[in-house]
Amino acid sequence: MRGPTVLLTCLINSWTAFTVVQAHIGTAPGKTPEVQTLPSLREQARLLDRWTEERKALIPGLLRKYGVDAWLMSQREYAEDTVFWALKEATQFSARRRTTHLFLADPVGGAPSSYSWVENTKAVWTELRQILATQQPRSIALNTHSEIAFSGGLHAGELDAVIIGVxxxxxxxxxxxxxxxxxxxxTMVKSRLPWYQKLMETSWAIIEEAFVSVIVLSIDGLKKGEYDRATRDIEWWMREKIQFLNYTTWFQPSVFILTGKGFPAADDPSVSMDDPRAPDRPVEYGDLIHTDFGVSALGLNTDTQHIGYVLYPGETEADVPKGMIEGLKKVNRLQDIVKSNMKIGMTGNEILKASREQMRSEGIQGKIYCHATGEWGHSAGTVIGMTNLQDEVPVLGDLPLLKNTYYSIELFAEHFVPERNRTIVFPQEEDVYWDEATNSWEWVYGRQEELLLIRTPAIDREEAPTEL
Known part of the structure; x- marks a missing residue:
């Protein structure tokens, strides 16, 4: 049996003649997603460095906003401060030696507002003390928070070195x-948005191709033993597709069967949408398929969850169980509720409380667990619920919601589907950005408003190629 990479590639190539399949493309109105080609590595570096310089220019204003005179960061190679990755040049792959940064809110005497050292001697501390003696900052911020990763990246050993050094x-x-x-x-500078939208479109396109090509093959595929026809194969196909396109990802894609017998009931307290794994079994006609998927490129990360329905041979859109269509509409409504409650300056816990009160008033059961995204998959910013914390999230939930960032509206709604005589969870996740023109959150690319339909013509297994 061939390795998984070759096998999955051959599956797509070998079955072209058999998979006359048509997905319901355009799961968001008017959207037909296509893979977006990345620029050359050199051009990517130019883009990244331009965005970094735009963001660095904001630092003096941030210091003044929070009443701090100076900000000191220091790290060693492979023991970087979390903020380092937002400040580095595109061609830097780690800190070098000891890498130290000093930023000033209001430098005196025409001095620059920032300084950097890459040094492995005590010279860095000598020069730093000289600058501090001239500038006389009343407060010097260090990243030493015990709970917030983006404010607590100063390593313990480096803190000791800083204290001794200054x-x-x-x-x-x-x-x-x-x-x-x-x-x-x-903070996501405005010039990043067009590329973030392209990354999001690419993510949508890969999801739809996986659902169309690979799920069909997993149902009608090759002879027993030549393809195990399981959800894990679809996940790895998505990883290989990302790699082929010169993208990467920040988490392993997941594909699971919402209607699978082994999937926990929606009211089971053990359900965790962080890793809601169903048994690795073949996809079948009538299954409701879910994926959690994201792509990474240009220092940006997307996060998307979509749902597809596998039609029986000969079925059309009119044959989709109405309960499943209603379930998607319900989770769309929950997205609207959360988005409407995301007021700038409110804490994540305040947004969570308001959203849950509204969803209860509308008879919606489910969970909310939204987070910032963009620079990191789970990026800096307030958290609006977690799967196991639906009343409030300590510390992270108390941060204020900021403008000019990207957020993943991640959640699920529960809905009783009469055609299956069971309650099914309907997860969705789409990214939003703050639009200054409309003074509101807008979808980065769109959102899924119709089930992705997977049409599966019956195929005679005897016609399947035995050699790949």
């Missing part, structure tokens, strides 16, 4: 201001 005079001026790291990483 001396007692400046040690007493160290402060913790967590919003500096959070807001710097969270």
């Amino acid at each position: 001396g007692d005079e400046w040690k007493n001026r160290f402060v913790l201001e967590p919003m500096l790291g959070v807001e710097l990483v969270a």
